[in-house]
Amino acid sequence: MILQHYLKEVKKGDVSIKKTVKAILREAKTLNKKHHCFNIISEDLALSQAEKQEKEPKGRLAGLPISIKDCICVKDVESRAGSEILKDYVPPFNATVVKKLVDEGAIIIGKTSQDEFGFGSFSTNTDNIPKNPLDTERSCGGSSGGSACFTQLTKHPHASISESTGGSIANPASFCGISGLTPTYGLVSRYGLIDYANSLDKIGIMSKTTEELSPIFDVIKGHDKKDSTSLDISSNSNNEVKKIAIIKEAFEIDPKIKDIILSNLEDYDVISLPLTKKYAIPTYYLIAMAEASTNLAKYCGLRYGSTLPLKGSFNQFFSEVRSKYFTKEAKRRIILGTFARMAGFRDAYYLKAMKTRTLIINEYKKAFKKYDVLISPTMPILSPKFSEIKKLSPLENYQMDTLTTGPNIAGLPHLSVPTNSIGKLPVGTLLISNHLEEDKLLNFGRKIEEK
Ligand code: GLN
Secondary structure (H helix, E strand, C coil), X not given: CCHHHHHXXXXXXXXXXHHHHHHHHHHHHHHHHXXXXXXXXCHHHHHHHHHHHHXXXXXXXXXXXXXXXXXXXXXXXXXXXXXXXXXXXXXXXXXXXXXXXXXXXXXXXXXXXXXXXXXXXXXXXCCCCCECCCCCCEECCCCCHHHHHHHHHCCCCCEEEEEECCCCXXXXXXXXXXXXXXXXXCCECCCCECCCCCCCCEEEEXXXXXXXXXXXXXXXXXXXCCCCCCCXXXXXXXXXXXXXXXXXXXXXXXXXXXXXXXXXXXXXXXXXXXXXXXXHHHXXXXXXXHHHHHHHHHCCCCCCCXXXXXXXXXXXXXXXXXXXXXXXXXXXXXXXXXXXXXXXXXXXXXXXXXXXXXXXHHHXXXXXXXXXXXXXXXXXXXXXXXXXXXXXXXXXXXXXXXXXXXXXXXXXXXXXXXXXXXXXXXXXXXXXXXXXCHHXXXXXXXXXXXX
């Protein structure tokens, strides 16, 4: 049943919220055994919210089951961002997005599995690795792998709230064959999001179809005093898409993926974004790692999450806790990020990355003077097998984000739309629009999906 239809049935009193919630919890538990899409299923919370809504359905999302990426704080439910260092951290508050959803009657069913702190493209940098809904030997993509996996598999009305720093919504949406919206930077409050890289992090939505994203987007966007980067303006309601262009460099990939995407498009121009092609990956990884390395400094075993018996000097204790509980990838990013912003190297790496970021933003801005939507594949490959991922070097891993880092660096809204499959493996089309023009993406995305 499509989400909007369910919301209407609830309003008419034609469907039992409690029954729906019990059924989706049962399904989540069963699927979790095989697919590992949840770190925690918040059964007690969901049932008590369902009880309340059943008595008196209230709000625009009354009775709608929602899963939440593990890095977004849910009051009284363990929220550990896929990391062992935050094990047993139970937030005493709700993230603003969660509060908004609950205030509109949504039911929170659990925390979805992800790469530790969002560090990855395959959801393999964690202790609970989600398995692709269409082939369990393959990845769900990352870092919001669990959200995408469950969104594809569930037979009930549902949407998932996830997060993207450099592609973590679009990438798993593409590998799992669902729709994923990453809004303009600052349009959705980050308050209560466990930070990866503050100047890049965005909270967004995943659902089976583009149509289903809209009611959730309407609820979660908007200014929030608690987030100093939150925008105090609303998104543009003009959804008319007059002119589109495909990004030339983005189609220099597997011809099978290229053909599928182009076969769904009509009347497009071809545009070249050479700076984005050349600099998006190095710019993104330098900025993301620099910011991540400062954000992770607070996890030292004293205030949050995992710890060890206090012994030795502060530095010894600190090193022991961090060595034990961070994954190898988190450690790699701490070292590289710290290096990039150290006195003596800062000008050559971090500041240079900030400058190329501006060049990339300008390149996109110029394109949007002429076009409403830019189009590329979401991922350069189909979902790989875990055995193939193991063989990739860190650099090869980072290269997987070649098509998604551009819009993320520029804070541009983007939408991955499911577009057919090759064999059983889904392909996603990435639509990018100018800042605050989400409605153009949603409108155009629906048209592609209809095809
Ligand atoms: N794959 C990218 C990274 O590892 C993006 C992750 C994300 O968006 N959270 O940084």
